[in-house]
Amino acid sequence: MDFFEITTEPIEVGANARRVVPASCGAIVTLDGFVRRFTKERETLYLEYEGYEPMALKEMEKLIAQAREQFEIESVGIVHRLGKLEIGETSVVISVAAPHRRAAFEACEWLIKELKRTVPIWKKEVYADGETWIEGEKNQ
Amino acid sequence: MKVQVLFFGATADAVGKREIEIDLAEHTKTAQAFENVIRDFPRLAEHKLLFAVNQEYANGDELLQNGDELAVFTAVSGG
Numbered sequence: 001m002d003f004f005e006i007t008t009e010p011i012e013v014g015a016n017a018r019r020v021v022p023a024s025c026g027a028i029v030t031l032d033g034f035v036r037r038f039t040k041e042r043e044t045l046y047l048e049y050e051g052y053e054p055m056a057l058k059e060m061e062k063l064i065a066q067a068r069e070q071f072e073i074e075s076v077g078i079v080h081r082l083g084k085l086e087i088g089e090t091s092v093v094i095s096v097a098a099p100h101r102r103a104a105f106e107a108c109e110w111l112i113k114e115l116k117r118t119v120p121i122w123k124k125e126v127y128a129d130g131e132t133w134i135e136g137e138k139n140q
Numbered sequence: 141m142k143v144q145v146l147f148f149g150a151t152a153d154a155v156g157k158r159e160i161e162i163d164l165a166e167h168t169k170t171a172q173a174f175e176n177v178i179r180d181f182p183r184l185a186e187h188k189l190l191f192a193v194n195q196e197y198a199n200g201d202e203l204l205q206n207g208d209e210l211a212v213f214t215a216v217s218g219g
Contacts (some may be wrong), residue, residue, distance in 0.1 A: 033219050049218065050149050052211055055195035056218075080218060092219050112219060120192070120211075121218030122149035133150035135187060136215030 002076050004060035006053050008083040010090070017095040020077040027101035029108040033092040035085050044125050049082045049091060052120040056080070059119045063111055071107035073098040078111070080121060091123075141166060141206035145177055148213045154183040164204060171200030177212055187214045 003019065017030040035047050064076045077095045085091055094111050098104035116137060124133045145160050152158045162180075164173055174191050178184045191198040192211040204210075 051218070052146065052148055052192070052195075052213065055192055055211070058195055116216070116219040118197075118216065119218050120148065120190075120213060120216050122214065123217045124149065133153070133214065134217035135150060136217060 002064050004057060004064060004076075004078045006051060006056060006080050006082060008081065011079050011081055011093050013090055013093050016077050016079055016093045020075040020095045020097045022074050022097060024099060025074050025097040026099055027104050028095055028097045029101065029104040030093060030095040031108050031112050032090055033094075033112065034090045035087050037087045039125065042127060044087065044127060046087065046126050047085045047091070048124040048126065049080075049085060050122050050124070051080070051082050053082075056119050056121055060115070063114050063118070066114075067096075067107045067111055070110070071096075071098070072100070072103040073107045076107070076111065078115070080115075080119070082121070141168075141204070143173065143204055143206070143208045143210055145173075146209065146211040148211070150187055150214045151184060151189070151212050154187065155181045168204050169200065170198040170202045170204060170210065173204060173210060174198075174200075174212065177210075184212065189213070190215060 013032045017028050060078050074097045080092045096104045096108045142161050147155050170193050190213055193202050194209050
């Protein structure tokens, strides 16, 4: 069963993985994306995520459909959190179940890369001395 | 006709609002509507922008209808 959701509550990574697993599968790959403390030399205090929720959900649904066309996978679950996130908290989790691990790894990598390019969600990094909306991947 | 324009993150900061309503002539295409918005809020031009119409990425050619929902935002940074 595929699913794609947006939440403002903490994400349980293990529970996310277990929701996608059908009996035909031998592997789940889960990406746990969380708030990094240091970006290069600069220390982040916390992050704020904002999303264009209805469009973000549509784009997530499209990504899952595209992943299913390209990779031998059974199911995908994506949850992205919005709002204020402290250092170390999970911002996104993507779980991919597949009969064999290789397709699950490849699909998971493709999904996070595409999510960061197309799903309308933005992060603001808040530092001790200011804050910045991150625009695209250029600062990473 | 009237359409709604939504802003998020850096574009909401640049405009000072999260949502506006604009008046357009009938048969206006999305490219023209976005040009008008940038003209009215020139600080938007400091950013590399993406555009959407009715929650899909816009290519500029879509014909707008009364009540459509546009959005102007920067390159995304989720994950």
